[in-house]
Amino acid sequence: MEVILGDITKLEVDAIVNAANTSLLGGSGVDGAIHRAAGAELVDECRSLRGCKIGDAKLTKGYRLPASFIIHTVGPVWRGGNNKEPELLAQCYYKCMQIAGDKEFNTLAFPCISTGIYKYPKILAAEIAVKICEEQLQKNGCPQRVIFCCYDQENYEIYTKILSEMIH
Ligand code: ADP
DSSP states (O other): OEEEESOGGGOOSSEEEEEOOTTOSOOSHHHHHHHHHHOHHHHHHHHHHTOOOTTOEEEEEOTTSSSSEEEEEOOOOOSSSOSSHHHHHHHHHHHHHHHHHHTTOSEEEEOOTTSSTTOOOHHHHHHHHHHHHHHHHHHHOOSSEEEEEESSHHHHHHHHHHHHHHHO
16 A cells, blocks of 8 residues: 555546446536546546446546546545444545455555545544455455555655554
8 A cells, every 4th residue: 555645637547437426427526537537438428327326336438548447436535433434434445455356456546535525534534445445455455456546745745754654
């Protein structure tokens, strides 16, 4: 597992994860950036998927992205923490890791799901992300590289701290 600070649409990996909404038809934040960079064909494929539930994940091609595939997942909106937000966020990471494992992807990059417009507290979200990915890596040894692609300094520092504390 590693952390980088940057734009996920620029990464040459087997798959990037999109923090989508239930329609899968594009939105703001990282979702908008991915749809813009992938091009209009992406929305056609997304339309055929007929939406995605919160905590679930669906695979599409990457189209004009440097990444080959996109795993679209829908994180929970933070509504205080007592509305299954932790379970649903954990499900997102779990499902994405499962798909990556099934497809034998070597490299997978995640954005900080739900920590933008959906307002999930960043530290709590990062703890779940790292825990679930670590568990799945221990179990399946796949994908070989999991990249947490942070777009803001605060998330970058949070992930850096959590990952460094795991090593020592
Ligand atoms: P959500 O609705 O799940 O909160 P957002 O897109 O609003 O989704 O935010 C999720 C995270 O993605 C935020 O931490 C935001 O800073 C980050 N983000 C926005 N644009 C990009 C990008 N191009 N690459 C990587 N992360 C991004």
